[in-house]
Amino acid sequence: MSLASPFTAPAAPHAPANDHVGVEAMFRQIMDVVQKSTLEISDLRQECAELRLANQNLERQIREGFQNGNHLGTPGFTTPSPGSPQLRSKSPFLTPSSAPALAVPPSVQVTSPQREHGLTSFPFHPIREIPGFFVVIPAGGAGTRLWPLSRENHPKFLLDVTLQGRSLIQATWDRLIPLSGPNRTAVVAGPAHVKSIHEQLPDLLPSLLFCEPGPKDSMAAIGLAAAILVNRDPEAVIGSFAADHMISGDDAFLSAVSEAVQVARKDYLVTIGIAPSHPSTGFGYVRLGDKLGMAEAPNARLVSSFKEKPDARTAAAYIATGNYRWNAGMFVTKAKFLMSLLHEYKPELGEGLTKIAAVWDDETARQKVLEEVWPGLEKIAIDNAVAEPAALEGRVAVVPATFGWDDVGDFSSLAELLPAEANQPRILGDSRLVLTDQVAGGIVVPGSGRLVACLGVDDLVIVDMPDTLLVTTRARSQEVKKLVKKCKEQGWRSLL
Incomplete structure (x- = not known):
């Protein structure tokens, strides 16, 4: 006596025998597919577990190597502190300066297939200021991906998220002061943050804190600083560096900036390309073009193109070529060259910022013009406004760099910066x-x-x-x- 299969539906009273066989065959095929899928899923889970274990081992090796002084790339040096006091705040977001040292991944030098020996060493003396170079630190955004740690009135750049007793904006200030000094270091911020910035950066000159009435994205913020500074020094070279980014390997960073200044003096908009450590889908990319062949800037190249945030497969393909770098949003250029690009590609925005800058040092007139002009300015990023169109015409350069970088864009990336x-x-x-x-x-x-x-x-x-x-x-x-x-x-x- 045969047993009926539990997967076989009972035959209809008058169903032909061949229909019964066809239904059994169909269910058998379905079960085969399900079994195959189950095996594939099991294999994938095993592969993911092995990858997680490998990543954990690699992370531990890097952390232990860094803590033992075994740097894989160019080690950073401690920049001279500008005299600002250690951060003291009642905010629960901040931890005491006695917290354990931050284990920051070392900078890694990546050799591009286009170059036989990677990056060329660029001489840099850390105590030497660069004449005519102005640092601009845009301090905007609410850091919504770090909420509720970060708030609108106390955004992430004011927080000590690295357990070092210094906020992100203080760390940015400390890092760049050797190049520009307090007399040429400016901050662009909103009215809600002016008081806190002055408290955290007591050496910041009042004349170099540019308060924008409302957020208009990076082009308006950087353009405002450029328009004001070009009136004060027509030959000024400016470098824009976000207030809320993490960098390890200060000597490699400052060397890249110094090289970028040399290129900027030749009338280029220069960005600094970060060697990607993994195929990130959260960052934009810069495609390297031909070498510029400048003796004073041996690593500089033209930018072939900017790429928006890619999917995982595209990001992996970018890295495999060796011709791409992360776009960290760092730009170095002559102030007047940036304004000329702005007038060319976004004339209304350029004219508005020029009108504001013309009366900036007259507080009464400034307030009136800001109320008239600022609300109508276009809200757009510097990449979209000038960098992308200028790159198509060969007017944007990139200095590939080797320092470690992270924009601390969410809690996952923040976790990577903390010891454990x-x-x-x-x-x-x-x-x-x-x-x-x-x-x-x-x-x-x-x-x-x-x-x-x-x-x-x-x-x-x-x-x-x-x-x-x-x-x-x-x-x-x-x-x-x-x-x-x-x-x-x-x-x-x-x-x-």
Whole structure:
């Protein structure tokens, strides 16, 4: 007696025998496909587990090598402190300066297939200022991907997210002061942050803090500084460096900037290209073009093109060629050359900024013109406004560099910058307030002062503030800005 298969539907009373066989064959094919898919999924899971383990081992080796002084690339030197006091704040976002040292990944030199010996060493003397060079630090944005750690009135550039006792903007100031000195270091910021910036940067001259009435993206911010500075020094070379980026390998960074200044003096808009450490989908890319052949800037090349944030496969293809660098948004150029590009590609924006700059040093007239002109200015990034069209005409150059860089764009990238034991979560704050068991990866911010206890959860993001608790995963940390939008829509404005 044969047993009926549980997967075989009973035959209809008058169904022909061949139909019964056809149904069995169909179900057999379906089960074969399901079994094959199950095996493939199992293989993928195993492969992912092996990759995670390999990444953890590599991360531990890099961290241990860095802590033991074994730098894989050009080691950074400690830039002279400009005399600003250590950050002291009642904010729970900031930790004492006695916190453990930050384990920053070392800079890695990547050799491009286009060059046999990688980057050429560029001589740099750290105590030498560059005559006529002005640093511009745009300090804008609310850092919504780091909410609720970062808030509109206290954005990430004001926070000590590196456990070093210095905020990101203070670290940026410290890094660039050797090149420009306090007399040629400017900050562009919104009115809500002016007071905090002055407190954190007491050596910043009032005449070099340019307050923009409202956010208009990077072109208006950098263009405003360029328009003002070109009136004060027609031959000024400016370098724009975001206030909220992390950099390791200061000597390699300053050498790249010095080289970029040499290229900028030849009437180029110059960007600094970061050697990619992985196929990131969160950064834009710069495609390297022909060498410029400048003796004073041996590594400089033309920019072939700018690429928007790619998908993972495209990013991997970019890196495989060796011809691409991350676009970190660092630009060096003559102030008057930038304004000429702006007048050419975005004439209304250029004219508006020129009109504002003409009366900037007259406070009464400045306020009146700002009220008239600023609201109508186009909101656009410098890349889209001038860099991309100018690159098509061969007027944009790139200096490939080897220093470590991160824009600290979400909690996942922030976690990578913090020290931790192997397979343990990273902690930003008082580690005594975090209790874990069988917890791997992730990041915990114990900002409320109460105990945060975690059991058997991996790769979580837990941000416990006095007024808000955020729980997500590292994989979804880029999406935190969606919650900020929902907070606005549902009336939680006070928490932003």
